[in-house]
Amino acid sequence: MALALDPGLLAELTTARRVALVSGTNGKSTTTAMLAAAFAVRSRPAWNRTGANMVDGALAALLDHPDADSAVLEIDEGYLPGVVAQTRPAFVVLLNMSRDQLDRVGEVASVVRRIRAALLESPGTTVIANAGDPLVVAAAQAAEHRIWIAPPRTWRHDGVTCLLCGGHIDPVATTWGCTDCALREPAPTWTVTEDGHLTGPDGYRRTLGLRLPGTANLVNASFAVAAATAYGVAPDRAVDAVTGLDEIAGRYRSFRRADGETRLLLAKNPAGWAETLAVIEASEGAVVIAVNAREADGRDPSWLWDVPFERLRGRRVTASGDRAADVAVRLAYAEVDHEVEADPVAAARRLGVRVDVAADYTAFLGLRARLARTATENRTCLPADGTR
């Protein structure tokens, strides 16, 4: 890794650029793409569009764009403290914090504590953070400037122990607070509803008409608009920039097949799956669940038991990926009728016309490469709605 060779390189490449870092468990790549589109209204941002979110991915993005005058960098939450220390970013976007790949990254709480410590040491950084997530708030409070986003609903499961005092976080009807200390839900600067109604400072109001599906993307877009506005982009222009996106590095992209089409969804943990299930439920196609649980995914797929797969009862479902057998057992106990086919491309072909494939990270990468290749060979490499 380049950073190992020269620990000052990241600092050197970012001194002359306004930097925004995007981190959290879910939504990083989408929010980074949205924020880069919004930053592009008034600058030429370097950004890691490949989703390579470790330090070397950020370095590659910066080295590849020597003329860029700003940078939007997706950073894995485990690496965020170190990258904050090196880049002294103007903005840090903190989306959400829940468990992801427990066997690899370590426990959520220690990650959040390290982020908090790094923000304390980075005066001048503005944090754009999720007011509904107690772990995010515990970390983001440490920043000198804070812009809070209130999403319509959040994944609060892992935030039940107060990180500051060890007390208990009580999720009450509308806002949350710690029973033992002063940590509680901050008043939001920006709010977004399930219907996409966005409100911001100075009475700003706008309805987000996104081309990307799902509530999660409305929330991601709100973070991008808030951060871009703080950067000096007019909110309306930021909204226009983010609503134009229709796929993020293959996610949500539909690939035509000879006899139908396959839509590719990424779902790598329970929080991500909650949103992916909502997207799947809004369509009527068959479903392939592809789980590899390789090194980059985290080797333990036990989290499948925290996903309410019962909601897929009555749908045509195939368990797939290296760990198809684990998926199949989960579906059996959820009483979801299913077939088993380890190869997700073969599974989608067998299921017929319209298929949603929800895959963990390595399964997603494999599928994206294979589907893109097939689509190119068939000369049908177009998004499903026929536009570009």
Place this chain on the structure above:
Amino acid sequence: MPARGRDSVNRMSTESAVRIASVSPDLLGTYGDRGNAEVLRQRLRWRGRRAEIVTVTGTVPTGCDIYVLGGGEDSAQVLAAQRAARPPGLRGAVERGAVVLAVCAGLQILGERFAGPDGTDHAGLGLLDVTTTRRARRAVGEVVATPLVPELAGAPLTGFENHGGATRLGRAARPLARVESGVGNGSTQGSGRGTEGVVAGRVVGTYLHGPVLARNPALADLLLEWAVGEPLPPLRVPAVEQLRERRLRARRRRRLIRPAP
């Protein structure tokens, strides 16, 4: 899905439901272990028996038949131990003869003492004669273990461990299994060495996730038979058999490639 016999369907109207307490899943829900309660419930329902899951997020009630505790993060573990200690609590239930399955952090808090965040020592519930200290390195990976409980003979335990604890077994605790690959209890002393999990009466502790009962139906059925007080008819779930075969085979393959030093 397994078929239901006519006899077992008739049984439903006459028997009271088996109550399965999922204890503090809000604190001990990090590793998918709530699936254990779901597996127990379904394996009863598929045999035509009534069963319900009671989610407990406060003081533990004594009226349930089976109590299931899962793994969690360090700070949550201390809070979960305090909750479960509130009388009558889990101790009251065990004294009434209830069955307990405690996984990972759950196993640790059932012991005499356990190490909390930063290695601080905490009193456990004292339901298992074990003491847990911190390991130098986290134990992470697949585990295969040979059961030492006669009822489980011939059905190797398979699961995934992810813990920083070294659990030493006292005289009143028997190990659940002997480790074939992986770490398990991970103590360097006494019967905590080379073993996985612990059994005392109807209380079972284990480090295995997966969840453990999804991967090891024989253990699930043993807990259920303790709870209902009679043998249960066999239940075949083909998907589970395929998963077991795959996990055990994957382990064997890896050992061939990387022989133990």
